[in-house]
Amino acid sequence: MINRVLIRLKIVQIIYAYYQNGGKNLDTAEKELFFSLSKAYDLYNYLLLLMVEVTRYAAKRIDAAKHKLAPTKEDLSPNMKFVENRFIAQLESNVQLNEFMASQKRTWENESEFVKGLCEQIMQSDIYKEYMASETSSYDEDRELWRKLYKKMVFNNQALDDVLEDQSLYWNDDKEIVDTFVLKTIKRFDPKNGEKQELLPEFKDEEDQDFARRLFRRSILNADYYRHLISENSRNWDLNRVAVMDMVIMQIALAEILSFPNIPISVSLNEYVEIAKLYSTPKSGAFINGTLDGIVKQLKKDNKLTKN
Numbered sequence: 484m485i486n487r488v489l490i491r492l493k494i495v496q497i498i499y500a501y502y503q504n505g506g507k508n509l510d511t512a513e514k515e516l517f518f519s520l521s522k523a524y525d526l527y528n529y530l531l532l533l534m535v536e537v538t539r540y541a542a543k544r545i546d547a548a549k550h551k552l553a554p555t556k557e558d559l560s561p562n563m564k565f566v567e568n569r570f571i572a573q574l575e576s577n578v579q580l581n582e583f584m585a586s587q588k589r590t591w592e593n594e595s596e597f598v599k600g601l602c603e604q605i606m607q608s609d610i611y612k613e614y615m616a617s618e619t620s621s622y623d624e625d626r627e628l629w630r631k632l633y634k635k636m637v638f639n640n641q642a643l644d645d646v647l648e649d650q651s652l653y654w655n656d657d658k659e660i661v662d663t664f665v666l667k668t669i670k671r672f673d674p675k676n677g678e679k680q681e682l683l684p685e686f687k688d689e690e691d692q693d694f695a696r697r698l699f700r701r702s703i704l705n706a707d708y709y710r711h712l713i714s715e716n717s718r719n720w721d722l723n724r725v726a727v728m729d730m731v732i733m734q735i736a737l738a739e740i741l742s743f744p745n746i747p748i749s750v751s752l753n754e755y756v757e758i759a760k761l762y763s764t765p766k767s768g769a770f771i772n773g774t775l776d777g778i779v780k781q782l783k784k785d786n787k788l789t790k791n
Contacts, residue, residue, distance in 0.1 A: 484527055484664045484683035485520050488754065490695045491735070492656060493519050495758055498702055499731045509703060516699055522653035524685040526661050528583040530637070531668065531682070533598075534629055535575045536591035540602045542566040562615055565606075569674065570626040576678040597646050605636055622674045630669045638662055656761075694743070702738040709737040716777040728763040729771055736775055741782075744790050748779055 493516055501512040545566060548558040574580065584590060591598050605611050614628045637643060647654045664683055672680055686692050702709075713733050717725070736755040740748055752775055759767040782788035 484524060485686050485691065486660075487691065487694060489523060489657070489660050490520070490691065490698070491739075491754055492660075492758060492761075493523075494695065494699050494702065494735055495728075495732060495762065496656070498699070498735060499728060499762075501703070502727070502731065506703075509700070512703075513696070513699055516695065519653050520695065521685065522651060523657045523661060525583075525587060525589070526647070526651075526654050526657055527664050527668075527683070528580060528587075529589060530658075530661060530665050531574060531580055532584065532589075533591060533601075533637070534633070535571060535580075536598050537602045537605065538566055538568060538571045538575075540595075540598050541606075544602070564615055564620065565611070568625045568628065569622045570629055570669070570672060573672060573674060573677065573680060577680055577682065578678050579682045594646055597642060600642065601636060601640075605632055608632070608635065610635060626669060626672055630666060633662075633666060633669065637665075697742060698735065698739055701742050702735045705738060705741075706734055709734045712737060712778050712782075713774060716774055716781065725770075726763055726767060729759065729767050732759050732763065732767075733771055733775060736771070737778065740775075740779065741788065748790060752776065752779075 497512055497516045497519065500515075501509075545561045545563070548554060548561070551558060610628065610631045614624070617624070644658065647658060668683055710730070713730065732755050736751055739746060739751045739755075743751075752772060755775070756768045756772045759771045763771075779788065
């Protein structure tokens with residue numbers, strides 16, 4: 484699940500914090516990097532559980548209506564289509580998701596007000612109303628309902644962002660990327676796989692773990708060389724006035740460009756320019772792009788840069 488976009492973001496965050504804290508312990512910072520990546524995977528599982536918890540709340544709501552002092556005919560014979568959603572039933576029984584709950588002791592039980600609000604918001608939506616009114620019923624329709632609801636109700640949900648921020652500072656910048664993984668997981672679910680449906684793994688393979696470790700270490704261990712290159716190609720700038728974050732981003736970008744011959748230069752440049760737009764000043768993207776482009780041209784001219 485953890486891809487290189489997320490790895491790059493985390494490395495920028497951790498190396499920036501490393502320098503802000505005096506740059507004393509590389510091993511501790513590396514452990515912090517992998518811990519922060521593991522927290523992103525926790526968020527992935529936690530957001531999958533949210534869909535289950537909303538459905539459970541809807542079921543409790545139906546049960547409570549049946550036991551009112553004067554239940555209506557609709558209360559006694561409710562439309563059970565939403566609470567009996569086959570995709571959610573499969574997700575609820577998923578072995579990996581239940582192992583996550585058991586090991587992390589993490590549920591939505593302490594966020595009942597948010598779950599209630601989200602459920603009510605869903606029930607007022609046109610997506611929900613059209614689904615409940617449909618005369619057809621299939622697993623595909625059940626799964627598609629939650630794909631639509633997730634995109635509409637969970638993406639860009641400020642109340643949810645506030646809940647997640649209260650639970651973990653690591654999740655502040657993760658959700659937008661993790662949301663894409665949740666949607667990918669919804670799409671991958673197949674009823675034939677039952678409770679053994681595979682969720683996305685924490686790392687796709689060992690290569691991505693190695694990428695994270697090598698990029699992190701080389702960014703710091705070769706910092707003097709990278710800063711020399713930046714200085715040589717920024718002669719019209721006083722480096723003391725360059726934003727610290729800009730220096731960190733360029734340092735990591737150069738580590739990637741020089742250490743990973745299989746990654747195209749254009750990919751690396753684009754990734755770090757986008758990170759600059761997120762984490763630094765409005766002019767940082769253009770400055771970083773221009774500086775790195777100049778360094779790359781000089782390295783190629785000096786035959787110091789080899790790319791497959």
